[in-house]
Amino acid sequence: MNVITAIKLYIEKMTNESGPGLKIILMDKETTSIISMAFSQSDMLQREVYLFERIDSARSNERLKHLKCIVFIRPTKMNVSLLADELRSPKYGAYYIYFSNIIPRTDIKLLAESDESESVREVKEVYADFLCVNPNLFSFNIPYCMQSLKWIPEALMRSAQGLTSILLSLKIHPVIRYRAGSVVAETLAKQVYDVISKESSLFDFRSHDNGVPPPLLLILDRRDDPITPLLHQWTYQAMVHELLTINNNRVDLSKVSGISKDLKEVVLSGDQDEFYSGNLYSNFGEIGSRIKSMMDEYQKKAKDQRKVESISDMKNFVETYPQFKKMSGTVSKHVRVIGELSDQTAQRNLLNISELEQDIACRADHSAQLQRVKKLVADEKTAVKDALKLVAIYALRYERHANCDIMGLLQTIEKRGGKASFVPKLIEYAGQHARQGELFSTVRITDAVKFTRNLIKGLKEIENVFTQHTCLLKETLEEVFKGRDLDPMYQVVGSYVPFRRPHQEVVVFMIGGATYEEALAVHQLNVSGYRVILGGTTIHNSDSFINEVAHATIGVQPKHTKSLQQFYSPD
Known part of the structure; x- marks a missing residue:
């Protein structure tokens, strides 16, 4: 796959x-x-x-x-x-x-x-009706798929056609499940099922005997996990997309000061760039040391290139020059990209902001977290868009908390010229009323057994505070591969004969856009021996997700955020 x-x-x-x-x-x-x-x-x-x-x-x-x-x-x-x-x-x-x-x-x-x-x-x-982003990741490049929280007809048609193409290209005739309670997921699942039924001769692939279940097509709704697209990322590919934006494997660096002409747009393709391929999922600290190693190797080869003293040396030079030139371009490109990521991280105080984002996403401590959010949001050194995302994460976690202060935080955002309307729109889009299941885990000290287990785990393996968040998709896929009963959380389209063994192959499609953090989770599962492919209507960073939410809530009247109605400006 x-x-x-x-x-x-x-x-x-x-x-x-x-x-x-x-x-x-x-x-x-x-x-x-x-x-x-x-x-x-x-x-x-x-x-x-x-x-x-x-x-x-x-x-x-x-x-x-x-x-x-x-x-x-x-x-x-x-x-x-x-x-x-x-x-x-x-x-x-x-x-x-x-x-x-x-x-x-x-x-x-x-x-x-x-x-x-x-x-x-x-x-x-x-x-071949899809964009292949990574070996395990595809997209249909649909920036907005909903309006009034319903499918845009053209986006629905494109998604159904694209999923049909994915299944045919991989020779998969799947069981189709969708997230129960999601109208958009149900609609798409039924459309794909109808195409498979109509074109049954095209889907006449290998049968699954000996109790081996067929592949699973799992259609999910972004509204169940609005947190993952809002978090700052710290692995290479995800970080580049978050801070610089990857568009069809291309990154626009034209606005970077002092950039040379040949680096104003760079191509980042895992299939065409060995360094990028090997470091897609490396964290920011690892990338720095690997860039240094690559530079050291390049400098050594550059020194060797200057030693042309004989016919044999000339021959070797001619033979190795194309690889040397390619390596030169690779070094220049990644040094410039890493340099820009480092500059933005420092200038925008992203380490402190990200630590607080992760803390809110992974741990319930309202009083202390609210004070830290207030301080960072009011700090002029914090970029307004980073402050807005921090308030959004806080609002999703504590929207029903007795002492929640979304109103006060949004007033600060508004004074700073930020788009305060995003937060109430986000709650209408993916607040607690809209989500299925529990998004946030809560560590309670009274749960002595769980607390002790977490403490022991923490002593054995100190987790990075910037990457402690686990996306909901990873938890869902782990349930699938453990063979847990997926009903009634994930409904089946059409008839289905239960199998004793769990699914061996899974294609996941995220309506409303997938993320590179979720692609990392899929990669980790595949390295462990599972077979998963992830796709989405698009691949989000936080900016594109904010735009998606704004478009999806056009025409939606505030029902769940009446107390914040003064911030809910119409588009």
Whole structure:
């Protein structure tokens, strides 16, 4: 179960089936991102693809009959119409057409009628309709999936199509479960089930005999865990996304002072960057020492490169120069990224803020925590957006506490020019009334057995105060793999025969966006021998999650935050 490998196999199939010779690839906006996440431009050049064009952009009318055209597009009505126009007046000598998902027969008929010159050589479905972020992580790049706390129809359709594609690419015919009580999760689960039932011949994969249960598709709702996207992250990939933002494996550094021209946008791809791949889940402290080791190695090789004294030395130089140049670029890129992360951490006092975030998320101590929150929120050295997130975490934990002071904290946020309306919207979106189950663990001193167990564990293994939070997803998956009864918390769509053994393979989809902290949890489970893949409508950092909440609550009247109504400004 590797989503990068799945995409790569499809793309290699497309380039191989068209045979040898010069090729162009014709894509739409989304398939352009799908390919760029899996292959670099130089990788595509090695496969004889020399031109890249968009079917939905203005293009030259020059006829290039000597070129073969690989068409890789999503099966939307707009794309089919544009492709039909292309085939009526073909620009290239031959067309090999690949749709990224299931296409209706009526659309195939339209394309056949448009191909009067008979230039089409292949028409196939390849199930590559998702962005492969990490081997165990995918996204549909949908920034907002809800409005008025209901599915946006286009987002629902895209999610159903994308999940169908994931299942087909991995050859999975799953049991489908969704979070009970979540209308959006139930709606999506039933749509995917309907597609599987309708296209049953496509899902005729291996049977599960000998008591081995089929894979599980688990559809969850972000509203059950609004805490994880708000916490500051301290592993490399998650930290880069939180502080700099990763967009389709690219990071924009153009606003960093003194940045060189070639580093204004950098590519961070685990498949194309060995250092990044090996350190996705390393914490901030580990990254610093590993960067130093890489720099030391680079300086040693740079010194060796200068010693060109013989023909043999020249030959070695020519052979090793490409690797040396690549290493130079890798060192420059990661040193600059790490430097910016370090600067922001210091300037924004993120160590102190993160410690308090983790403390609130993991431990109930209202009085002491409230005083610390007040102090940091009022401190001008604390960035307003960091103060806002701190208040949001406090509000989610203590919204029903007798001495809760959300009102006073929001007044401070408002005086500082922050978007105080976010907090009441967040409570409407994912407050205690909206969540299923218990999000926050509470350590009670009166529970002597539990306290003693935690104390012993603390003596044996001192946890990092910045990473002590465990996302709800990890706890959920541990329940799945222990074989615990998932009913009634997670409802099944369609008929289901219970198995004695727990599921061996799980695909998790998070409506409302997944996070890199959850990807880390999945990675840790996979390292332990389990088989899990995580996906989401998007991959959130705290800023994108705040925007998601604002969009999802458009048109929602404050029912659960009437005392905070003065802050609940309409969008």
